[in-house]
Amino acid sequence: MQSNAALEYDYSVAKLFTxxxxxxxFLGMLIGTxxxxxxxxxxxxYLLGEYGTFSRLRPMHTNIVIFGFTLSGIWATxxxxxxxxLKVSMAESKFLMFIGKLHFWLYFFGALVAVVTLLMGISAxxxxxxxxxxxxVVIVLVWVLxxxxxxxxxxxxxxxxxxxxxxxxIACFLGIAMLYLFNNMEVPTYFVSGGIGSIxxxxxxxxxxxDALVQWWYGxxxxxxxxxxxxxxxxxxxxxxxxxxxVYSYKLSLLSFWGLMFVYLWAGSHHVLWSTVPDWMQTxxxxxxxxxxxPSWGSAINMLLTMKGEWNQLTExxxxxxxxxxxxxxxxxxxxxxxxxxxxxxxxxHFTDWIPGHVHDGVLGWVVFxxxxxxxxxxxxxxxxxxxxxxxxxxxxxxxxxxxxxxFTSMWIAGITQGMMWRAVDEYGNLMYSxxxxxxxxxxxxxxRTLAGVLYLVGFLMFAFNMVKTMTASRKLEEEPQFRxxxxx
Amino acid sequence: MDIRELQGYASFFMTIFLVVILYGYIIHLYRSxxxxxxxxxxxxxxxxxxxxxxxxxxxxxxxxREKTEGNK
Ligand code: HEM
Numbered sequence: 001m002q003s004n005a006a007l008e009y010d011y012s013v014a015k016l017f018t019x020x021x022x023x024x025x026f027l028g029m030l031i032g033t034x035x036x037x038x039x040x041x042x043x044x045x046y047l048l049g050e051y052g053t054f055s056r057l058r059p060m061h062t063n064i065v066i067f068g069f070t071l072s073g074i075w076a077t078x079x080x081x082x083x084x085x086l087k088v089s090m091a092e093s094k095f096l097m098f099i100g101k102l103h104f105w106l107y108f109f110g111a112l113v114a115v116v117t118l119l120m121g122i123s124a125x126x127x128x129x130x131x132x133x134x135x136x137v138v139i140v141l142v143w144v145l146x147x148x149x150x151x152x153x154x155x156x157x158x159x160x161x162x163x164x165x166x167x168x169x170i171a172c173f174l175g176i177a178m179l180y181l182f183n184n185m186e187v188p189t190y191f192v193s194g195g196i197g198s199i200x201x202x203x204x205x206x207x208x209x210x211d212a213l214v215q216w217w218y219g220x221x222x223x224x225x226x227x228x229x230x231x232x233x234x235x236x237x238x239x240x241x242x243x244x245x246x247v248y249s250y251k252l253s254l255l256s257f258w259g260l261m262f263v264y265l266w267a268g269s270h271h272v273l274w275s276t277v278p279d280w281m282q283t284x285x286x287x288x289x290x291x292x293x294x295p296s297w298g299s300a301i302n303m304l305l306t307m308k309g310e311w312n313q314l315t316e317x318x319x320x321x322x323x324x325x326x327x328x329x330x331x332x333x334x335x336x337x338x339x340x341x342x343x344x345x346x347x348x349x350h351f352t353d354w355i356p357g358h359v360h361d362g363v364l365g366w367v368v369f370x371x372x373x374x375x376x377x378x379x380x381x382x383x384x385x386x387x388x389x390x391x392x393x394x395x396x397x398x399x400x401x402x403x404x405x406x407x408f409t410s411m412w413i414a415g416i417t418q419g420m421m422w423r424a425v426d427e428y429g430n431l432m433y434s435x436x437x438x439x440x441x442x443x444x445x446x447x448x449r450t451l452a453g454v455l456y457l458v459g460f461l462m463f464a465f466n467m468v469k470t471m472t473a474s475r476k477l478e479e480e481p482q483f484r485x486x487x488x489x
Numbered sequence: 490m491d492i493r494e495l496q497g498y499a500s501f502f503m504t505i506f507l508v509v510i511l512y513g514y515i516i517h518l519y520r521s522x523x524x525x526x527x528x529x530x531x532x533x534x535x536x537x538x539x540x541x542x543x544x545x546x547x548x549x550x551x552x553x554r555e556k557t558e559g560n561k
Contacts, residue, residue, distance in 0.1 A: 007541055084539040088552070160547040163535040237536050246533035251518045254529070258514060262507055266500075280497035483537075 009083045010091040011382040013100035017076035018375055018382070020108065022464050024068025025368070029460055031061040033453035040446035051119055059130045060118050065363070066128060066226060067139075068111055073371035074230040075103070075146065078169050080378050081237045082150065085166060086157035096152045103145040110138035124202060126215050128222050129183050133202045136184045143177055164253045168233030171261060175225030183218035209276045213269065220268035227367050229260070231330075232299050234374050239303055239323045242377050243313055244483035248305035252298055259295030263288050270341035273350065282343070289341030296334035303327040318393045319485055322373035325401065329365025333358060348423070353442070354415025361408040364400070364456060372463050379470045380485050384477050387487035388469035392462055400459035406452035414445035 038044045038054045045053050079100060083089055090097050114135045117123075123130040131139065150173055154162065162170075185205040189197030204211050240247050247253055269277060269285030304327060307313065313320045336358050340349045349355065376393070380386055387393070421441070424432040475488060521527045535546055 009541055084541075085535050087539065087541055087543070087545055089541055156552055157549050158552050159535060159545040160549040161532055161535070163532065165536070240533065240536045241539070244537065246530075246537055250529045250531075250533045251522070254518065255515060258511060262511060266504075278493050278497070280493075280500070284500060 007089055008091065009080075009089045010097070011080060011378075012097075013090065013104055014076050014079035014378065015382055016101075016104045017072045017079065018378070018467075020104075020111075021069060021072040021076050021371065021375060022467060024064050024072055024111070025371075025460055026457075026464060028061060028065035028069050029453070029457050031057050031064065033450070033457050035061055036446070036453040037450045040443065040450045050121070056119065056121060059123060059127075060115065062128060063114065063118060063130060066222070067114065070226060070230075070367060070371070071107075073374065074169075074172065074226075074233075075107075076378070077234050077237075077371075077374045078146075078150070078230075080382070081163075081165050081233070082153050082169070085159065085163035085237065086153055087159045088153060088157050090153070093152065093156060096149060096156075099145055099148050099152065103142060103149060106138065106145065107142045110135060110142055113138065122200065124184075124186065124204075126183070126204070128219055129180075129215070132200055133184070133186055133188065134200065136180075136186075139180065143173070143180070147173055147177075163237070164247070164250065164257065165233040165237040167257055168229050168236065171257075172225050172230040172233070175221060175229065179218045179221050179225065183214055212272055212275065213277055213281075216271035217265075217268040220271055221265060223362075224260075224264040224267075227363060228264075228296075228330075231326075231367055231370050232260075234370050235303055235323060235327060236299075238370075238374050238377050239320075239327075240306055242317070242319050242323070242373075242483060242485060243307060243310055245306050245308075245310055248302050248308065252302045256295045256298035256302065259298060260292075263292050263295060267292055267341070270346070273341070273343055273346045286341050286343055286346075290338045293334060293338050297331060300327045300331045300334070313484075317484060318390060318397055318487075319373050319376055321397055322369050322376070325397075326366050326369040326373065329361055329369065329404070333362035333366060336361065348419035349415060352415035352418040352422075353411045353445070354419070357408045357411025357415055360411070361404060364404045364407060368460075369400075372460075375467060376463075377485050379467060380477060380487075381480055383471045383474075384480075385470055385474040386477055387485055388466050388474045390487040390489055392466050393487070396459045396462040396466070399462070400456050403452045403455035403459060406448055406455070410445040410448035410452065414442045414449075417441060417445075 034044070035054055035057050038057075050056060079090070090100060114131055117132060117135060118130060122132050124132055150166075150170060154166075186202035187205060188199050189201040189203055190199040192203055206214050236247060236253060266288040267285055269281045270289045271285075273282050273285065275282075304324070307320070307324065314324055339345055340354070340358060376387060418438050421433045421438045422431075426432050477486065518529065522529060531546055538546075
């Protein structure tokens with residue numbers, strides 16, 4: 001044990017992904033705020049010619065926050081948590097180090113190509129699967145490299161059992177691999193059209209209802225295995241570690257894991273309720289969505305109970321605040337989702353602003369909060385400096401919490417108003433409102449969402465500033481903190 | 490019975506089957522702890538005690554410490 005005192009964890013890959021998390025987070029949310037403004041003030045569509053229109057920017061927003069920000073966050077934390085819970089350093093294997101770096105650089109290259117192609121309007125036109133096939137090929141390669149890293153590290157581990165977080169990372173890896181491959185089965189148009197169409201454009205191998213079904217089986221599970229599973233992986237590591245409290249019930253964590261795996265894959269058809277897919281499949285989607293509350297809350301409650309007897313930390317340590325709020329928002333959105341999946345509610349909610357409202361209480365409150373907390377926790381360990389400013393972190397917390405609340409409350413009101421207006425009929429059964437009537441009514445709520453976007457973006461900039469200062473200018477640490485992350489007032 | 494109906498029944502019975510498995514798993518977890526065969530809760534410490542030189546909760550027999558010294 002004493003003999004390899006010189007051996008240390010190697011964070012070079014985790015650091016690289018940390019940088020891209022911050023970069024893509026900023027970029028994605030900047031575009032998010034811009035498109036939110038465009039919905040409130042349509043003149044803003046004409047700032048940059050074709051490149052500045054809502055239709056061009058919306059897929060850029062979703063893809064940059066999902067495949068740029070969130071994936072980078074997942075990998076930054078994986079290359080950290082993976083080593084630590086397996087008690088093995090990447091420095092021990094030149095091969096894994098090489099694969100890790102290649103993973104990063106190929107990913108970065110792919111991301112640049114992806115951003116440029118989307119900006120040019122090259123798109124497969126399936127939500128969250130917009131990238132055309134050449135980009136898909138790069139993504140598959142990147143994914144394989146990640147797989148080699150995961151299983152390579154596991155192969156040389158000292159700790160025999162895999163900590164629960166790793167189970168979740170592995171599920172993320174396998175789940176997305178399967179979903180992505182099946183939903184992106186496509187043929188270049190050139191071949192289908194007998195040489196007329198473009199080689200870089202493609203058409204799906206499925207058609208009609210089947211295409212919709214596969215698409216939403218994918219789309220929903222992109223949320224499951226991209227926004228839920230890996231973020232749960234994070235909270236199972238970072239909250240116990242930061243608070244110094246072991247997870248409340250390890251058995252419950254195992255149970256929630258299998259519960260989640262079992263239920264999530266069947267819930268996707270709630271995206272196509274009242275459509276042409278078979279009835280039983282719609283019902284199955286609704287039922288599984290409701291059942292999904294159990295494993296989701298299983299993890300969230302497990303996290304809250306981990307803080308049992310230690311709630312004073314909530315007031316003392318802003319990092320704990322971020323994570324407790326994250327798991328609370330996880331509970332909120334995993335209750336809201338099932339409600340929206342009930343057929344009768346869905347009849348009102350579908351196609352309305354309530355859906356982006358739901359999406360963003362999940363992503364802003366849960367995904368982004370958890371990823372930022374993880375990065376904050378890692379910073380003193382990776383850069384061997386204390387966190388630059390606790391005050392700034394506190395201010396950021398309140399600013400962004402306000403922003404999330406403004407975002408989802410305005411969209412709840414907007415969505416339900418919209419849904420009610422669309423279906424309102426007079427005594428003769430004629431529709432009472434035309435589409436433009438709803439647009440006029442919704443304008444104030446769109447403005448509130450724009451404000452929410454600005455506040456959240458400013459909060460993210462505070463986070464980025466705090467991180468950069470931590471990396472470069474903060475007080476140096478003599479030794480690695482065990483639990484609570486040190487921070488300057 | 491057409492294919493769609495068949496798919497519906499297949500999905501229903503598979504659900505029942507998987508639910509039974511899941512409940513079986515719960516019982517398995519609690520029973521093996523009660524009998525003293527396993528202690529699942531100790532794995533929670535993997536996150537807390539994760540220094541590279543701290544003793545693993547369960548040593549992986551394939552990578553004893555000595556082996557890694559050579560690499561350093
Ligand atoms: C400053 C923060 C953000 C703002 C202002 C914002 C704004 C928006 C807007 C205006 C839309 C389009 C809604 C519509 O078409 O009606 C949207 C969609 C979306 N955003 Fe964001 N966003 C932000 C951050 C994020 C983050 C961090 C994520 C994920 C990590 C995210 C994920 C999504 C997704 C998945 C959609 C598609 C929703 C759907 O199809 O229903 N957003 N966002």
